[in-house]
Amino acid sequence: MADYTFFTNPMSRGQIVRWALHEANADYETELVDWTNKPQGLLDANPMGKVPTLVHHHGDHTHVITEAAAICAYIAEVSAPDLLPSDEERASYLRWMFFAAGPLEQAIIAKSMGWDVPDGKEAMAGFGTYERTVETLISVLSGRDFICGDRFTMADVYVGSQVDWGLMFQSLPDDPVFKAYAERLRQRPKYKEAKGIDMALIAEAESNG
Numbered sequence: 001m002a003d004y005t006f007f008t009n010p011m012s013r014g015q016i017v018r019w020a021l022h023e024a025n026a027d028y029e030t031e032l033v034d035w036t037n038k039p040q041g042l043l044d045a046n047p048m049g050k051v052p053t054l055v056h057h058h059g060d061h062t063h064v065i066t067e068a069a070a071i072c073a074y075i076a077e078v079s080a081p082d083l084l085p086s087d088e089e090r091a092s093y094l095r096w097m098f099f100a101a102g103p104l105e106q107a108i109i110a111k112s113m114g115w116d117v118p119d120g121k122e123a124m125a126g127f128g129t130y131e132r133t134v135e136t137l138i139s140v141l142s143g144r145d146f147i148c149g150d151r152f153t154m155a156d157v158y159v160g161s162q163v164d165w166g167l168m169f170q171s172l173p174d175d176p177v178f179k180a181y182a183e184r185l186r187q188r189p190k191y192k193e194a195k196g197i198d199m200a201l202i203a204e205a206e207s208n209g
């Protein structure tokens with residue numbers, strides 16, 4: 001049995017986790033999830049029925065981990081120590097990974113759904129406003145090649161995926177700082193390897209109607 005069972009759908013946030021698994025050279029098997037007929041194994045592991053969901057087979061027991069950012073962090077802890085932060089990088093690693101999973105994701109979803117923060121309620125919304133959130137991320141990335149500084153860490157898989165998807169779906173502005181960061185990540189062999197698998201699965205699903 002592989003170390004991990006990876007429940008995913010190629011057209012989903014599962015792409016983030018596949019990239020993380022490849023950066024870690026992890027041993028995993030894929031369970032493809034049909035939205036209209038979710039496997040019982042997924043529902044048992046994650047009552048939300050959401051992907052990505054990762055099951056880690058660890059000796060005689062298993063660990064279930066969900067939420068793409070947490071899964072990336074878990075994979076780094078268990079299978080990719082080189083992608084963990086150094087003492088100097090740890091604050092940025094945690095700060096921007098949580099920022100991307102919280103305020104940034106909320107800001108992007110609110111914008112995509114057409115949800116406006118009512119006047120005077122910015123202080124209650126964790127992301128304040130879409131503009132504040134986006135400008136904050138641009139300002140941090142302006143001074144560095146990767147989210148923790150000059151070295152790729154697992155935080156770049158998650159933060160970078162938000163930027164990559166945001167540019168693709170135009171839910172983030174076409175800012176030169178975002179574009180340069182995304183381009184740096186898209187050149188990584190493991191990014192290409194993982195995306196290649198999901199793109200092939202999407203093409204196969206489309207050709208089967």
Ligand SMILES: N[C@@H](CCC(=O)N[C@@H](CS)C(=O)NCC(=O)O)C(=O)O
Nearest residue numbers: 012013049050051052066067068069
């Ligand atoms: N907070 C979760 C969100 C996961 C999520 O919403 N996944 C979507 C696909 S991108 C899904 O499973 N949708 C199917 C459903 O809700 O039934 C994460 O960050 O992983």
